[in-house]
Amino acid sequence: MLADEFGREVTGVRISLTDRCNFDCVYCHNEGLGDTRGPMEPQDDEMSTDDVVRFLEVAAEFDVDAVKFTGGEPMLRQDLEEIIERTPDPMEVSLTTNGTFLPGRAPDLVEAGLERVNVSQDALDPEAFAEVTQSGAYEKVIEGVDAALEAGLDPVKLNMVVFEHTAGYVPEMVDHVAENDGLQLQLIEYMPELTGKPEWAIxxxxxxxxLEEQAEWVEHREMHDRKRYWVGGENQSEAGMVEIVDPVENPTFCANCHRVRVTHDGHLKGCLNRNDDLRPMGEMTKPEIRDAFRETVANRVPYYGEYMVRNDEGEWEFNEEYIGV
Structure with a gap:
């Protein structure tokens, strides 16, 4: 297993299969690359099925034991089932999706080996949902969540980005997961440094x-220094679980990051917040992938507190020690 110079072992990879998406969410940062989405048709720069599988085989050589497929919208890839089926054992396979294509495909994804799914759902109100996602697919997302549960992807974790447009809907969403078996909620802090619009941050x-006031139980997770809140129910098995992902200005979050990212066009990325360290994997031969993977891990940097530091005005700036690493 590879570890960076700060002792963080890389145990997981997050692979963007495409930057195409049928939504146009106002907060989207496209895995930190910015809003680069283009036409809905498959693009020549996307990694092929064999490329993705070859990368995963190399990652498995380094004892990476988990992969999450993302996008864009990863289910726009018609080869997703094949990619999952060919993912090396015993690597855990999960998926982040907007859910609109889960009806009709969820059973095949489970049969291929999908174990967990996160579905983006930023509001329970169709009009608010349309405003945030620039999409009228609210009902399709609801159908997708139901299809995932019926296919055995239990629990389904709902992803909700918390910012000015959605903060008022948090209580309703918390009640929703507390009242519906099989659902969990992940509240994700809005990242203005990646998306712009700092005035939207809360x-x-x-x-x-x-949540502390609402919860019957609070669990502290060492990973990323996260808290889980259990709301409703007579015991934890009956309660709804709510977790907050709050990376902004959080050095503890970064200190516990054990993930390397892969862009849709075959570049390795050591940190969500950085694009100055993108490393191509060449023609995607295994020796090239191994070399790029080693270099990416070796050149990972801490983010808040070391790589990004406060200046005298209280603003975040790059630590010159790491520039050009």
Missing amino acids: DIDRVHGW
């Missing part, structure tokens, strides 16, 4: 405080 500590 104080995520207020959400933590509100």
Whole structure:
């Protein structure tokens, strides 16, 4: 297993299979690359099925034991089932999707080996959902969640980005997962440094405080220094689970990052917040992939607190020690 110079072992990879998407969410940062989405048709720069599988085989050589497929919208890839089926054993396979293509495909994905799914759902109100996603597919997303549960992907974790447009819908969403078996909620802090619009950011500590008041149980997870809140029910097995992902200005979150990312066009990425360290994997031969993977891990940097530091004005800036690494 490879580890960077800060002792962080790389145990997981997050692979963007495409930057195409049938939504146009106002907060989207496209895995930190910016809003680069183009036509809906397959693009020549996307990694092929064999490329993705070859990368996973190399990752398995380094004892990576988990992969999450993302996009864009990964289910726009018609070879997704084949990619999952060819993922090396015993690598855990999960998927982040907007859910619109799960009806009709969820059983095949499970049969291929999909174990977990996150579905983006930023509001339970169709009009608010349309405003955030620039899509009228609200009902299709609801159908997709139901299809995932019926196919055995239990629990389904709902992803909700918390910012000015959605913060008012958090209580309703918390009640929703508390009242419906098989659902969990992941509240994701809005990242203005990747998406712009800093005026949309809210104080995520207020959400933590509100959940503390609502929860019957609070669990602290060492991974990324996260808290889980269990709401409703007479015991944890009956309660709804809510987790907050709050990476912004959080050095503990970065200190516990054990993931390397892969862009849709075959570049390795050591940190979501960085695009200055993208490393191509050449023609995607195994020796080239191995070399790029080793280099990416070796050149990972901490983010908040070391790679990004406060200047005298209180603004974040790059630590010159790491520039050009």
